[in-house]
């Protein structure tokens with residue numbers, strides 16, 4: 120165990136250096152398949168201690184991890200069996216930045232990823248073109264002082280009494296497909312003719328972690344957490360482990376260098392507080408809360424902190440089934456649905472569990488978008504539009520059911 124700790128410490132040093140440089144020369148994504156309990160525990164400990172960046176966990180116990188050559192060798196030395204998912208992370212990262220800065224608001228398309236500035240410009244553009252329907256407001260400020268902008272959309276008055284559908288994205292900075300899908304919903308809602316906008320107030324926040332998102336463009340494409348800076352060693356908190364509901368009970372870490380660091384206390388981050396404040400202020404009015412993440416192709420309802428299901432799980436399950444069927448009908452993409460703890464893993468402190476468990480919003484879902492690990496977070500630009508099209512159908516159906524339309 121002594122040898123194990125020493126080698127891990129040494130790799131921690133190289134990890135911090137590499138990540139802050141934001142270069143991925145020689146990096147790969149591996150799917151590691153532990154064969155024994157001790158191997159599973161080893162991987163868990165590496166993640167908890169911030170040595171290993173786990174991209175995804177499979178139901179079969181496999182984990183997708185980002186490694187440089189040295190870490191790949193370390194895993195092999197420990198006897199862990201793995202398959203290569205991505206052999207050239209650096210090249211794919213470059214591909215993600217393609218066309219940067221070429222598309223302007225009013226002409227936003229979904230054939231490439233948009234920067235924070237472009238997304239925010241697009242929201243301002245919609246609000247200025249359609250002031251009777253759309254308003255931009257800020258949910259709060261981030262650690263670095265950016266606005267967490269949201270677009271409020273509704274038709275036909277009663278703005279203060281109608282039920283609210285709240286959609287957010289981007290709590291995890293590197294999950295670029297999520298803000299893209301959220302931005303696409305502006306477009307879809309503006310063109311909706313089925314009453315979605317007259318029956319509800321829609322609040323869509325495409326980037327709940329704009330500091331992190333900006334940093335994925337300027338510093339490190341695979342940054343996940345917020346950018347809060349409390350220790351000299353490692354920045355950021357996992358916002359989706361920071362909410363005040365069974366905080367730190369399971370699936371989270373108290374190590375600031377871990378990708379699943381839950382923060383020094385619950386709701387320590389201005390980004391999580393911003394959502395909590397909005398939800399508390401609109402308690403009783405929010406009928407549906409949808410939060411976009413990637414990747415895995417899952418449509419999940421609470422809870423993540425326990426295997427117990429919410430009392431109304433049968434209704435949540437019914438709507439999840441309809442939403443997934445609608446999604447699959449568009450391009451044939453297959454999704455699983457169920458409670459988070461039953462189809463993914465145990466994790467405490469998510470926005471999903473908080474919004475259901477504390478604010479008691481009836482319809483609450485996390486959508487883990489494309490893909491299932493072939494590209495993972497580096498989903499090619501060609502898949503943005505089809506992902507938006509199919510996910511919109513799921514969002515539309517879930518909202519329609521939640522609003523009983």
Ligand SMILES: [Zn+2]
Nearest residue numbers: 291294412413
């Ligand atoms: Zn996520």
